[in-house]
Amino acid sequence: QKEVEQNSGPLSVPEGAIASLNCTYSDRVSQSFFWYRQYSGKSPELIMSIYSNGDKEDGRFTAQLNKASQYVSLLIRDSQPSDSATYLCAVPRLGGGGADGLTFGKGTHLIIQP
Amino acid sequence: DTGVSQDPRHKITKRGQNVTFRCDPISEHNRLYWYRQTLGQGPEFLTYFQNEAQLEKSRLLSDRFSAERPKGSFSTLEIQRTEQGDSAMYLCATETGTPGFGPGTRLTVT
Numbered sequence: 501q502k503e504v505e506q507n508s509g510p511l512s513v514p515e516g517a518i519a520s521l522n523c524t525y526s527d528r529v530s531q532s533f534f535w536y537r538q539y540s541g542k543s544p545e546l547i548m549s550i551y552s553n554g555d556k557e558d559g560r561f562t563a564q565l566n567k568a569s570q571y572v573s574l575l576i577r578d579s580q581p582s583d584s585a586t587y588l589c590a591v592p593r594l595g596g597g598g599a600d601g602l603t604f605g606k607g608t609h610l611i612i613q614p
Numbered sequence: 615d616t617g618v619s620q621d622p623r624h625k626i627t628k629r630g631q632n633v634t635f636r637c638d639p640i641s642e643h644n645r646l647y648w649y650r651q652t653l654g655q656g657p658e659f660l661t662y663f664q665n666e667a668q669l670e671k672s673r674l675l676s677d678r679f680s681a682e683r684p685k686g687s688f689s690t691l692e693i694q695r696t697e698q699g700d701s702a703m704y705l706c707a708t709e710t711g712t713p714g715f716g717p718g719t720r721l722t723v724t
Contacts, residue, residue: 543705543718
């Protein structure tokens with residue numbers, strides 16, 4: 501069974517600062533990595549996916565992947581109070597691209613302080 | 615908007631009762647997934663379909679759980695003889711590259 505580890509937090513970051521969220525995973529065969537945002541009482545929504553080592557930027561979000569270290573991170577620049585949510589890291593359940601479903605971490609609760 | 619609807623959004627039931635949830639993708643996605651999420655945890659995979667075929671069922675699921683996707687479009691998840699431990703958010707997802715989740719059905723077993 502794959503494992504995805506995240507610090508549950510809460511992680512408290514001042515408004516305007518960079519929030520850094522980290523995730524480690526247990527296997528070496530996964531090819532795709534995903535970050536979801538989940539507001540309280542709502543379902544998860546995909547915000548970033550990354551497939552290659554290095555950085556991928558999308559607006560204020562940057563995903564970083566290091567397959568050798570089995571580590572993926574999410575940076576949120578210029579944090580806003582609306583970024584306060586739980587951030588879930590996910591990897592393919594059976595490796596590959598995730599067509600067989602995903603294994604999720606427990607999530608990191610992020611609080612942006614105005 | 616992921617184009618996935620779920621019904622009902624909330625369900626309160628007494629222990630021992632049967633419940634059924636429905637998932638409707640707007641467009642026909644080949645793959646459809648069911649996950650369960652409890653408080654403080656990430657979603658856990660339950661089962662998934664390719665068209666009408668159920669390809670895998672998690673070992674987490676007891677025999678009280680059954681899922682169907684009769685025509686390869688909507689899907690139902692039934693829980694028989696509910697227990698308090700079944701209280702959770704039940705999430706349906708379809709492939710749009712990666713699972714796009716519906717709004718979920720929150721089940722409370724009293």
